[in-house]
Amino acid sequence: MIDILISGLLLSGTYALVAMGLNLQYGVARIMNLANGEVLVLGALAAFWLYTTSQVSPLLTVILVIPVSFTGNWIIYRFLLTPLVKRSKTQGALEVDSILATFGLSFIIIGIIVSIEGGFFAYKYLSEPIRILGSTTSLNRLLAFLVAALIGVALYLWLNFSRPGVAVRAVAVSTEASGLVGINVPRVSAIAFALGGTITAVGGALISTFITLDASMGVVFTLKALIIVIMGGVGEIRGSIIAAGILGVVETGVATLVDPGLTLASAYLIFVLILLFRPQGLFGKHTT
Amino acid sequence: MIRRSVLALASAVILATTSAFAEGVIKLGAISPKTGPLAGGAVVTQWPNIQLWVEQVNAVGGLNVGGEMMTIDLIEYDDKTNPGEHIKLAQRLATQDKVDFVVAPYGTGFNIASAPIYGKFGYPMIAVSAITDKVDELTGRYPNLFFTLGTTTAFVEGVKSILMEQRDAGAIGNEIAMVNVADAFGIELADKARELFTAEGFKIVYDKSYPLGTPDLSPVMKGAKDSGAKAFIAWSYPPDSFGLAEQAIIEDLDVNVYYSAVATSFPAFSNAFGSKINNVLGAGGTNVDDPKIAEYREAHLKITGKVADYWASANTYAALQILEQAIVGAATLDREVVTQYIKDNTFDTVMGDLNFKNNFSNTFWSVGQWQDGVFRGVKGSNVDGAVDVRLKDGWK
Amino acid sequence: MKRSNWQELIWAAVITILAAFWPMLANGYWLGIGVDVMMYVALATSWVLFSGPTHYISLASAAFFGVGGFIVGTGMSDYGTSFWSMLALSAVVGAILAALIGLATLRLSGVYFVIFTLGLAEMIRNLVSWVQNNFLGSRGLYVLTDFSDEHLFWMLLVTSCSIYLVGWIISRSRLGFAMRIIGGNETVARHVGINTSMAKVILFTTTGLFGAIVGAIIAPRWSYIEPNQVFSPQLSFFVVIMALLGGSGRLWGPVVGVIPFLLIWNWVDANFPNQSILVLGLAFLLIVYALPNGFVGRIEDLHNKMKRHS
Numbered sequence: 006m007i008d009i010l011i012s013g014l015l016l017s018g019t020y021a022l023v024a025m026g027l028n029l030q031y032g033v034a035r036i037m038n039l040a041n042g043e044v045l046v047l048g049a050l051a052a053f054w055l056y057t058t059s060q061v062s063p064l065l066t067v068i069l070v071i072p073v074s075f076t077g078n079w080i081i082y083r084f085l086l087t088p089l090v091k092r093s094k095t096q097g098a099l100e101v102d103s104i105l106a107t108f109g110l111s112f113i114i115i116g117i118i119v120s121i122e123g124g125f126f127a128y129k130y131l132s133e134p135i136r137i138l139g140s141t142t143s144l145n146r147l148l149a150f151l152v153a154a155l156i157g158v159a160l161y162l163w164l165n166f167s168r169p170g171v172a173v174r175a176v177a178v179s180t181e182a183s184g185l186v187g188i189n190v191p192r193v194s195a196i197a198f199a200l201g202g203t204i205t206a207v208g209g210a211l212i213s214t215f216i217t218l219d220a221s222m223g224v225v226f227t228l229k230a231l232i233i234v235i236m237g238g239v240g241e242i243r244g245s246i247i248a249a250g251i252l253g254v255v256e257t258g259v260a261t262l263v264d265p266g267l268t269l270a271s272a273y274l275i276f277v278l279i280l281l282f283r284p285q286g287l288f289g290k291h292t293t
Numbered sequence: 294m295i296r297r298s299v300l301a302l303a304s305a306v307i308l309a310t311t312s313a314f315a316e317g318v319i320k321l322g323a324i325s326p327k328t329g330p331l332a333g334g335a336v337v338t339q340w341p342n343i344q345l346w347v348e349q350v351n352a353v354g355g356l357n358v359g360g361e362m363m364t365i366d367l368i369e370y371d372d373k374t375n376p377g378e379h380i381k382l383a384q385r386l387a388t389q390d391k392v393d394f395v396v397a398p399y400g401t402g403f404n405i406a407s408a409p410i411y412g413k414f415g416y417p418m419i420a421v422s423a424i425t426d427k428v429d430e431l432t433g434r435y436p437n438l439f440f441t442l443g444t445t446t447a448f449v450e451g452v453k454s455i456l457m458e459q460r461d462a463g464a465i466g467n468e469i470a471m472v473n474v475a476d477a478f479g480i481e482l483a484d485k486a487r488e489l490f491t492a493e494g495f496k497i498v499y500d501k502s503y504p505l506g507t508p509d510l511s512p513v514m515k516g517a518k519d520s521g522a523k524a525f526i527a528w529s530y531p532p533d534s535f536g537l538a539e540q541a542i543i544e545d546l547d548v549n550v551y552y553s554a555v556a557t558s559f560p561a562f563s564n565a566f567g568s569k570i571n572n573v574l575g576a577g578g579t580n581v582d583d584p585k586i587a588e589y590r591e592a593h594l595k596i597t598g599k600v601a602d603y604w605a606s607a608n609t610y611a612a613l614q615i616l617e618q619a620i621v622g623a624a625t626l627d628r629e630v631v632t633q634y635i636k637d638n639t640f641d642t643v644m645g646d647l648n649f650k651n652n653f654s655n656t657f658w659s660v661g662q663w664q665d666g667v668f669r670g671v672k673g674s675n676v677d678g679a680v681d682v683r684l685k686d687g688w689k
Numbered sequence: 690m691k692r693s694n695w696q697e698l699i700w701a702a703v704i705t706i707l708a709a710f711w712p713m714l715a716n717g718y719w720l721g722i723g724v725d726v727m728m729y730v731a732l733a734t735s736w737v738l739f740s741g742p743t744h745y746i747s748l749a750s751a752a753f754f755g756v757g758g759f760i761v762g763t764g765m766s767d768y769g770t771s772f773w774s775m776l777a778l779s780a781v782v783g784a785i786l787a788a789l790i791g792l793a794t795l796r797l798s799g800v801y802f803v804i805f806t807l808g809l810a811e812m813i814r815n816l817v818s819w820v821q822n823n824f825l826g827s828r829g830l831y832v833l834t835d836f837s838d839e840h841l842f843w844m845l846l847v848t849s850c851s852i853y854l855v856g857w858i859i860s861r862s863r864l865g866f867a868m869r870i871i872g873g874n875e876t877v878a879r880h881v882g883i884n885t886s887m888a889k890v891i892l893f894t895t896t897g898l899f900g901a902i903v904g905a906i907i908a909p910r911w912s913y914i915e916p917n918q919v920f921s922p923q924l925s926f927f928v929v930i931m932a933l934l935g936g937s938g939r940l941w942g943p944v945v946g947v948i949p950f951l952l953i954w955n956w957v958d959a960n961f962p963n964q965s966i967l968v969l970g971l972a973f974l975l976i977v978y979a980l981p982n983g984f985v986g987r988i989e990d991l992h993n994k995m996k997r998h999s
Contacts, residue, residue, distance in 0.1 A: 031800075037800065039926075085974070088978065089977070092981060097744060100746075100800065101746075101933055102977060102981075104746075104929070104930070104933070105930060105933060105934070105973070105976075105977045106973075106974060106977045108926060108930060108973065109969075109970045109971070109972075109973025109974040109977065110970065110974065111970070112966050112967065112969050112970030112973060113967055113970030113971060113974075114970075115966050115967070115970075116964055116966045116967020116968070116970060117967065119966065119967075120964065120967075224922070224923070228807065228811060228922060231804050231807065232804065232807075232808050232811075234804075235800065235801055235804040235805070235808075239800065264819075264823075266818075266819045266822060266823065267815075267819055269811070269815045270812055270815035270816045270819060273808045273809070273811050273812030273815065274812055276805075276808045276812075277793070277805065277808055277809055277812060280797060280801060280805050280808075281793060281796075284796040284797045284798070284801055285801060286801065289801075
């Protein structure tokens with residue numbers, strides 16, 4: 006039982022890392038980013054490549070990834086996505102455009118990754134057992150969980166108790182109204198998108214220490230991230246964290262008690278059930 | 294495009310220096326994944342060997358086809374691990390590029406999906422990365438299709454004989470923990486293993502599947518550990534073969550026999566885990582002490598910059614050698630004649646002398662083991678140099 | 690309105706008849722592309738049946754397509770049944786499945802609907818793999834038939850025509866009218882007394898039925914069925930993207946989306962063998978920026994311009 010809880014929570018940490026970034030991107034910048042998983046794999050590639058070619062610790066890579074991915078994502082938003090935001094008259098039109106554009110973007114990123122490393126990012130870091138409350142787990146998963154928790158708490162505090170954070174939340178609620186009260190909506194959106202991409206890339210670097218990735222695996226994470234964001238409610242960091250928690254514990258529980266063959270099916274089942282009873286996600290607000 | 298012209302340029306330079314007289318080229322088509330889920334395996338086993346063979350053949354001025362030296366012009370495509378895409382590209386090779394010969398695809402499903410097309414145009418297909426129990430039915434339907442890497446049953450038999458030996462030696466009991474990935478090949482192997490293992494009196498005390506892309510295999514490993522079995526068998530795919538080994542290390546799985554299927558033989562497996570995976574068993578194997586294999590592995594490293602994997606790499610290269618010797622031996626590019634030549638003759642390859650009975654070559658490794666940094670063959674069919682199985686002794 | 694509707698139908702009939710001769714003109718590669726075009730035309734048109742008027746983006750195509758492929762694979766490989774009986778069974782199962790999904794999604798809207806259908810499709814994919822693993826215990830699903838590309842092309846052409854006809858009839862019926870109101874404003878639709886639930890479920894069911902039929906027809910082409918392949922979520926995305934590129938406002942939108950999309954795709958595949966995915970991505974972005982309203986939007990712009998000039 007304690008095994009399920011601990012393994013489950015650690016897995017939740019991974020899921021939270023995967024989903025928090027997308028939630029910022031979709032919730033605030035209104036970009037349904039299908040290239041989210043590929044950005045994650047880019048972070049993983051950085052960690053793998055630096056570790057195997059120059060023995061750089063993935064922890065150091067995480068620090069290096071932050072400015073690079075922030076700038077990269079900011080550029081993507083500013084030059085690739087802003088024209089789409091400007092030309093779309095409705096939220097629906099922007100959704101369609103951003104699905105098409107970021108799908109293309111995901112192909113481009115896969116192409117870049119493959120040209121650097123077409124095989125598996127096989128390396129191990131901090132793959133050491135550690136005992137927590139009598140349950141064995143690995144140090145790298147624990148580390149990812151702690152970083153996820155740190156990011157989650159920092160984001161929550163920043164969004165709720167700082168001026169720029171409040172502006173971000175305002176944009177999440179309504180772009181029109183925020184514009185009227187003098188918030189620089191394009192700037193806030195760009196920052197939110199870049200920050201989201203950064204969290205995802207950092208997550209990728211950490212995840213690569215315990216999951217062997219390759220160029221094609223981005224879509225797996227995109228799917229998971231979409232599920233978690235929607236399950237928690239769009240624009241709600243709390244929702245994403247709790248949804249990640251539920252998925253992690255349910256998957257581990259089913260794998261341990263019922264059948265590992267049903268882990269992913271059960272995760273999707275939970276998602277489906279939650280939406281059946283709460284069509285706007287756990288924390289989402291009713292729009293109609 | 295660029296690569297093709299670079300190759301052409303390189304061969305032109307070589308031709309000029311070796312002053313061999315070459316009039317024609319042999320167009321060779323190859324379709325395998327460079328992206329998508331199977332790409333990670335194809336860039337280890339398939340693509341480097343094609344590159345190696347083409348460069349080697351062209352470096353000596355090409356193949357001698359009835360007195361004329363012909364260089365190889367390689368036309369390659371990325372099927373993105375998508376069957377629909379693969380079929381279309383195969384049609385392109387046959388009807389647009391009009392290639393003379395093809396390299397058989399990577400993956401069981403892709404070989405079977407492209408067999409009707411290649412069959413229609415008479416291309417001999419020497420399949421390597423394709424393992425099935427339906428060899429007879431398939432080769433009856435597609436007489437141009439050859440299999441070289443063994444059958445599902447043979448792979449399970451290899452593992453079974455190790456289990457029986459170790460049970461007789463007292464290293465393991467009757468109990469086995471077995472897991473498999475819930476995807477085509479994993480399901481097939483597990484299904485066969487269930488039948489063969491229980492027939493020998495083994496009890497599969499933990500028998501579970503896990504879905505493709507499971508992010509956390511720790512519950513699986515904890516379950517296997519709690520079962521108390523001294524033998525762990527995993528019919529796994531590349532990403533999860535890595536994941537299972539990692540969890541076994543974390544949980545300090547106490548077994549004497551540990552086996553995981555595909556990708557255990559990849560050099561990356563050893564690079565990632567180092568000495569911890571010493572004595573891990575896996576699908577495949579090779580005999581690195583065989584001078585031919587040693588020479589091949591050296592050339593592979595030199596030309597492709599990558600260490601060859603310890604399983605299907607050598608078979609993939611051998612399949613190309615068969616094609617080479619058949620074209621030279623038949624002294625023609627006529628595919629019907631070449632196909633018949635493949636059926637009728639024995640070929641001298643890095644895997645030893647290979648020949649086909651009913652389109653099936655019965656020479657292959659089925660189980661190998663990591664022993665001090667080298668993955669050596671321990672079980673196989675018609676192969677020399679099998680070493681004794683060692684017991685797994687901790688994960689240090 | 691009525692006259693242009695008939696005009697459209699006549700055009701469709703002419704194009705269909707011309708298309709039917711494609712296998713006589715093309716063979717090998719180009720016929721293969723024809724099969725691909727027909728497959729995506731059928732899938733995207735059936736997608737537009739529901740998503741066009743309602744603006745609900747469904748990512749469940751792979752679930753229906755997969756059901757068709759998997760039923761044919763299991764039936765023919767493990768139970769020795771005939772292709773035709775499995776084709777019929779796929780249609781029934783696809784329709785029932787779609788009706789259930791339709792019922793489940795009634796309360797959802799916007800992005801929640803989109804991701805719900807995706808999650809449900811993934812759940813089905815995992816369940817099918819699990820069932821195959823534990824209860825069917827298959828030695829691989831082989832679909833070995835004597836169908837050639839011509840046969841599959843014609844079967845898919847017939848399917849596409851049926852979808853188009855169904856769509857055309859619906860658009861002229863009360864149901865079609867209801868759907869357009871739902872797409873405009875669902876609350877209004879409810880207030881004017883339209884049974885929105887019923888209308889949505891019926892349309893979604895047709896989408897599922899045809900999706901499964903297409904999957905069943907494609908199975909002999911793939912010859913070897915792996916659940917994770919036939920249920921691949923990539924297919925759902927492709928269908929949506931091709932339909933959107935064409936323009937989902939018109940029933941013929943997918944046709945003008947699918948053909949250029951696949952032609953560009955194959956051109957890139959053939960000419961950039963080592964970086965096809967990267968070049969495809971770039972091509973994709975270009976299309977999105979150059980054609981804000983899809984190909985249909987572009988064509989209608991041109992049409993309007995020509996009218997103004999003449």
